[in-house]
Amino acid sequence: MDECLYSEFGFFNTTKVRSNKDGDFLTSPEVSEYFGFFISNFINENSIKKNILEIGAGTGSLASQVEKFSNKKPIVIEKSKTAFQFLKNNEFNVYKSIESVPNQEIDLIYMNEVLDNIPCAVALNVNNEWFEKIIRLEEDSLTYDLLPIREINLAWITNNNINPIEGIEIEIQRNSTEYLKNLISKFKPKYFIIFDYGYEFYERENKPYKSLIRTYKDHHLSGETILQPTSTDITYDVNFSSVESFLKIEDYTVKLTSQKEFIYQNGFEELYKEIQADFQKADGMHKLTLKTHLVGLEAINNNRGLGGFKVAVAKKL
Numbered sequence: 677m678d679e680c681l682y683s684e685f686g687f688f689n690t691t692k693v694r695s696n697k698d699g700d701f702l703t704s705p706e707v708s709e710y711f712g713f714f715i716s717n718f719i720n721e722n723s724i725k726k727n728i729l730e731i732g733a734g735t736g737s738l739a740s741q742v743e744k745f746s747n748k749k750p751i752v753i754e755k756s757k758t759a760f761q762f763l764k765n766n767e768f769n770v771y772k773s774i775e776s777v778p779n780q781e782i783d784l785i786y787m788n789e790v791l792d793n794i795p796c797a798v799a800l801n802v803n804n805e806w807f808e809k810i811i812r813l814e815e816d817s818l819t820y821d822l823l824p825i826r827e828i829n830l831a832w833i834t835n836n837n838i839n840p841i842e843g844i845e846i847e848i849q850r851n852s853t854e855y856l857k858n859l860i861s862k863f864k865p866k867y868f869i870i871f872d873y874g875y876e877f878y879e880r881e882n883k884p885y886k887s888l889i890r891t892y893k894d895h896h897l898s899g900e901t902i903l904q905p906t907s908t909d910i911t912y913d914v915n916f917s918s919v920e921s922f923l924k925i926e927d928y929t930v931k932l933t934s935q936k937e938f939i940y941q942n943g944f945e946e947l948y949k950e951i952q953a954d955f956q957k958a959d960g961m962h963k964l965t966l967k968t969h970l971v972g973l974e975a976i977n978n979n980r981g982l983g984g985f986k987v988a989v990a991k992k993l
């Protein structure tokens with residue numbers, strides 16, 4: 677996954693920024709220019725005064741919205757070379773990695789659809805024994821195989837109280853945990869807001885998929901991962917129970933909600949009604965623009981789509 681997404685020839689490092697209309701998938705800030713409004717309300721409500729950091733900014737749409745509505749310019753970290761260059765050219769305060777950001781305390785770190793792009797390992801339990809799924813490099817193809825699981829990954833499974841479910845592969849999000857740990861040790865943030873598609877572990881057995889890893893290209897689900905290395909996005913549903921338990925160990929209180937709930941708690945209804953009232957009075961091009969805003973808001977609020985995403989809101993104790 678790391679090679680396919682982030683190596684020199686990786687999906688995120690060639691040709692174009694992927695998370696917009698011309699790219700391969702659309703995210704909440706690309707669908708609605710008000711997504712950052714709700715994060716800004718959270719910032720104001722919680723009197724967040726110091727720096728704000730966005731991880732995995734993509735096109736920078738969300739950072740621009742947060743700046744517009746909160747009057748605070750976020751620092752952003754972006755790993756993709758193409759997105760980094762785009763952000764640099766557009767005068768974002770952008771860095772390539774945690775290490776390259778100057779030392780400072782940060783009040784809030786937020787991210788949208790980033791953890792699902794952090795490479796994971798895959799475990800499978802066969803006859804009460806854990807194995808790791810590996811990819812063999814054949815002469816001109818890639819194939820799957822199983823090997824005994826590495827100790828460190830077995831520890832991750834045990835620490836997360838993950839019991840085997842027959843025939844189900846477990847995405848081991850150890851890299852995400854490490855990434856959050858590095859953020860905490862460097863910036864000591866008071867708050868995290870983490871948006872992503874995902875689930876709580878108790879929901880896993882009701883999901884009708886053997887694996888939660890999938891590929892996207894040109895706005896469509898794409899096929900088998902190893903048949904098209906580097907030419908698709910590779911992503912998976914985030915196990916928010918693991919995110920929650922890690923943040924609790926680090927002394928954060930954590931609330932898991934849906935995106936719909938989060939935006940409701942941060943001013944959705946008032947904003948929607950205001951734009952709707954303007955829409956009824958408007959005409960011509962302005963009316964069309966307002967309609968687009970309403971449609972965008974409906975999309976990020978829709979329970980069966982982006983509104984159904986999970987959000988972890990964490991506050992340092």
Ligand SMILES: C[S@@+](CC[C@H](N)C(=O)[O-])C[C@H]1O[C@@H](n2cnc3c(N)ncnc32)[C@H](O)[C@@H]1O
Pocket residue numbers: 688695703704705706731732733734735738753754755756759772773787788789790793794855
């Ligand atoms: C699905 S896109 C989402 C972009 C943006 N957050 C949005 O909502 O439109 C994921 C982005 O996260 C970036 N990313 C993934 N892992 C990262 C990391 N460890 N540090 C910084 N950026 C990362 C990818 O390069 C990509 O631009």
